[in-house]
Amino acid sequence: MTITNSENTRQPFNFLHGHLVTKNFLSVQDCEKIRELGLAKDIKPGLVNHLDSAKESEVRKNKICWLYEDDTTEWLFDKLQNTASLVNDRFFNFNINCFEPLQFTMYDTSGDHYGFHTDLDCNLVEDDQRKLSFIIQLTDENEYKGCDVEFLLDPRGPKTKLATRQQGSLIIFSSLAYHRVTPLLEGTRISLVGWIRGRPFR
Numbered sequence: 701m702t703i704t705n706s707e708n709t710r711q712p713f714n715f716l717h718g719h720l721v722t723k724n725f726l727s728v729q730d731c732e733k734i735r736e737l738g739l740a741k742d743i744k745p746g747l748v749n750h751l752d753s754a755k756e757s758e759v760r761k762n763k764i765c766w767l768y769e770d771d772t773t774e775w776l777f778d779k780l781q782n783t784a785s786l787v788n789d790r791f792f793n794f795n796i797n798c799f800e801p802l803q804f805t806m807y808d809t810s811g812d813h814y815g816f817h818t819d820l821d822c823n824l825v826e827d828d829q830r831k832l833s834f835i836i837q838l839t840d841e842n843e844y845k846g847c848d849v850e851f852l853l854d855p856r857g858p859k860t861k862l863a864t865r866q867q868g869s870l871i872i873f874s875s876l877a878y879h880r881v882t883p884l885l886e887g888t889r890i891s892l893v894g895w896i897r898g899r900p901f902r
Contacts, residue, residue: 725870738804741765796898808888819875830875836892841865844887852878
């Protein structure tokens with residue numbers, strides 16, 4: 701397995717802005733298997749917890765459902781756990797302990813998007829919070845236009861870093877990192893999004 705630093709590999713990894721990529725994490729057949737699992741479920745509009753419905757579509761417009769660990773997904777959770785442990789030990793050294801359910805995310809209407817945000821404040825509880833986030837690209841990059849994952853490199857300016865669009869790739873980053881999905885222009889993009897939790901940052 702090859703893990704690629706999104707930044708210049710001669711420089712220390714900056715987990716506030718950088719992300720890591722494992723290409724070919726899933727095969728095309730695995731991606732299709734997950735797509736079938738998600739599309740068979742009840743897919744609903746994605747929500748932003750702290751916003752009212754009038755403002756929600758300005759920040760986020762997509763559809764989601766949830767994949768839980770069971771007989772059909774155990775292989776995927778095992779694969780993710782092994783890779784996440786390796787990446788965390790090498791680059792982040794966060795105190796992590798468990799996965800959340802996986803979010804099957806679909807952008808299928810022109811203009812679907814998710815504005816700049818971090819994952820840190822979502823589902824915060826006293827002794828537990830999101831520490832690592834990841835995205836798996838499930839769709840062939842030629843099947844859609846737009847809908848790119850971008851990371852904000854400097855909160856003082858507009859400079860961003862584009863993430864890979866390659867199908868089957870795994871993108872891992874700190875839940876502190878600001879990122880977005882640009883508006884969909886054409887086609888359909890499906891991804892799998894997940895979070896790994898641990899004791900709060902100090």
